[in-house]
Amino acid sequence: MTTKEKYKKVAYYPGCALEGTGHSYNRSTKAVGKALGLDLVEVKNWNCCGAMEVKNIDPKLQTYLSSRVMSVAANEMDMDVVMAPCNGCYHNLKKAEYDLANDEESVEVVDKLSKKAGHKTYESGQVETIHALDWIKQTIGEDGLRERVKNSLSGIKVANYYGCMYTRPRHIFPEKDQGPGSESTSKPHFMDDLLAAAGAENVDFPLKTACCGGAHTLSDSDTSTKLVLNILKAAKMAGADVIATECPTCHSGLEMHQIRAEKRLGEKVDVKILYFTQLLGMALGLKPRKVGVHENISDSIGFLKEKGLG
Amino acid sequence: MPIHEKSLIRPENLKTHDELVIDGVDVSGHWSTFIESRVVTDYNEALQDEIEALPGGEYIHRCWQCGSCTNSCTVNAINPDFNPRYWIYLIRMGMESELLRDKDIIWQCVSCNKCTYACPRDVFPEGVMKATSHWLELKGHTPKSPSMHFDEVFTEQIVKTGKIEESRTIRRFFARTKQALMQDWMIEMTKRMLRHLPLGMLTRMGLATLVAPRTSNWDAASKAMQEYIDEQEHDRVRNRYR
Numbered sequence: 395m396t397t398k399e400k401y402k403k404v405a406y407y408p409g410c411a412l413e414g415t416g417h418s419y420n421r422s423t424k425a426v427g428k429a430l431g432l433d434l435v436e437v438k439n440w441n442c443c444g445a446m447e448v449k450n451i452d453p454k455l456q457t458y459l460s461s462r463v464m465s466v467a468a469n470e471m472d473m474d475v476v477m478a479p480c481n482g483c484y485h486n487l488k489k490a491e492y493d494l495a496n497d498e499e500s501v502e503v504v505d506k507l508s509k510k511a512g513h514k515t516y517e518s519g520q521v522e523t524i525h526a527l528d529w530i531k532q533t534i535g536e537d538g539l540r541e542r543v544k545n546s547l548s549g550i551k552v553a554n555y556y557g558c559m560y561t562r563p564r565h566i567f568p569e570k571d572q573g574p575g576s577e578s579t580s581k582p583h584f585m586d587d588l589l590a591a592a593g594a595e596n597v598d599f600p601l602k603t604a605c606c607g608g609a610h611t612l613s614d615s616d617t618s619t620k621l622v623l624n625i626l627k628a629a630k631m632a633g634a635d636v637i638a639t640e641c642p643t644c645h646s647g648l649e650m651h652q653i654r655a656e657k658r659l660g661e662k663v664d665v666k667i668l669y670f671t672q673l674l675g676m677a678l679g680l681k682p683r684k685v686g687v688h689e690n691i692s693d694s695i696g697f698l699k700e701k702g703l704g
Numbered sequence: 705m706p707i708h709e710k711s712l713i714r715p716e717n718l719k720t721h722d723e724l725v726i727d728g729v730d731v732s733g734h735w736s737t738f739i740e741s742r743v744v745t746d747y748n749e750a751l752q753d754e755i756e757a758l759p760g761g762e763y764i765h766r767c768w769q770c771g772s773c774t775n776s777c778t779v780n781a782i783n784p785d786f787n788p789r790y791w792i793y794l795i796r797m798g799m800e801s802e803l804l805r806d807k808d809i810i811w812q813c814v815s816c817n818k819c820t821y822a823c824p825r826d827v828f829p830e831g832v833m834k835a836t837s838h839w840l841e842l843k844g845h846t847p848k849s850p851s852m853h854f855d856e857v858f859t860e861q862i863v864k865t866g867k868i869e870e871s872r873t874i875r876r877f878f879a880r881t882k883q884a885l886m887q888d889w890m891i892e893m894t895k896r897m898l899r900h901l902p903l904g905m906l907t908r909m910g911l912a913t914l915v916a917p918r919t920s921n922w923d924a925a926s927k928a929m930q931e932y933i934d935e936q937e938h939d940r941v942r943n944r945y946r
Contacts, residue, residue: 410867410868410869410870410917411868411870413867413908413912413917414868414869414870414871414909414912415870417905417908418905439919439920439921440919441862441866441867441919441922441925442862442866442867442868444862445858445868446815447854447855447858447859448855448858448859448862449759449834450834450838450851450852450855451855451856451859451933452759452932452933452936453759453760454759454932455859455929455932455933458929459862462925503932506928506932507925507928507929507932510924510925510927510928510931511924511925511928512921512924512925558815558816558817558818561821562816562817562818562820562821563817563820563821563828564821579821604778605778605814605816605818607778607814608814609814609815609816609851610812610814610850610851612850612854612874612877612878613849613850613851613853613854613877613881614812614814614850614851617779617782617812617814618814620782621778621782621814649893650889650893653889653892653893653896654889656889656892657888657889657892658888658889686902686905688900688901688902689900689902689905691893691896691897692896693896693899693900695900
């Protein structure tokens, strides 16, 4: 079976953030999948992947949490691909996969915990974890998108922001940096490719993989505010109207610290923040509300109307 | 292993003279800054082993001090005192008292993994930062950092219910770190969120605060994880940190 066929029906792992502050990402991902005729089957009774916090208490506990999600997909649903739109979930599942293939101690701990918890132990290689970007890029691709675009994003200048967890550390993403067609860890381009196919004008944005300080968004907010302000300013200087995001932590971090920078540092940077799936959805002819634009804190409704997408 | 950064030398040990002539050569001013020599006597020979025994610190011995970590560091760019290469050097040399000068900022690592990406020796400096801040707390050199409080609140909720409900985590974290919940930016954020009346979302979030989302049949997993955490804690105490 080709990759294209394989990714047409995937186990969907939304994760905790997509049921809370990242709900518009959940809504827009599902809407885009439906519009493109792709099949999402939600992972049954899923649990948190451990986010960025559990590993600081104990890394193997995080490996277990992520492995349980993959175990359910593989053993209880008979799926071989898990698609996670959240960078954190995607990263953690990839990391668990790597650890379970390379570290015996992790295998032992995961096996012990899985047995006690009463489910089958996940074995490395049972599923392939992909990001929402891989999912759309490999099934529909740029050509497929161009054919399906109803409202071109032309005239919208976009800074594509990928964040940390999608490309780093390199060793947990063995499929990246494999030459033409594969994703790059130093200059990722999948989001650029998809949005360009939908008509957007991508700006040359130097902070694609900069950190938004998401890990300390509440525990060291001043640092996060400075980091986010850098990103907002760089996007603005590059001429962007919109920062396109692919991670609920980055997205809500940008929104929160955009406001915090206004309140605490008196720095107002007017740039809209939208999930890439929201932009794609509107390009495919969906109304802004259908892709949850009204659920974002960053207000882009007026701007989108101006550009003919309202 | 030379230390080049002038900022690492204590200000009181930097000597600059306005008028100084040695052997007929004028060495006044900044071009001839002298460094007061000092003698270090309080090495902790076990320091590297102690850090290495904690999760994340396993590969610190591989470091050959190229500085790629500090060069790529997100936090270093906004605070030059945040210097992973230097801390790794101090730990490997056992210079505990020098390390303690920076004890209050090491926890600020944002886990962006740029250092891990850049490191040619697979030291995993991000892990070393986490192990070091953990070590500082276990040894009683620092109180629990806000980040550690957050990690604990977060992990407790996952172990208990299997899922995170964000507003609950935020409320508990603010309570535990004794901060006011209604900060200026939080109020503004709430206002902006209500602007377009996302009724479905508000209803769902409201319900989630009343009945926390949870993974069903989670009890056995919850118990297994709690037992594992207790075991680890027990081993840690027994082995090294009393």
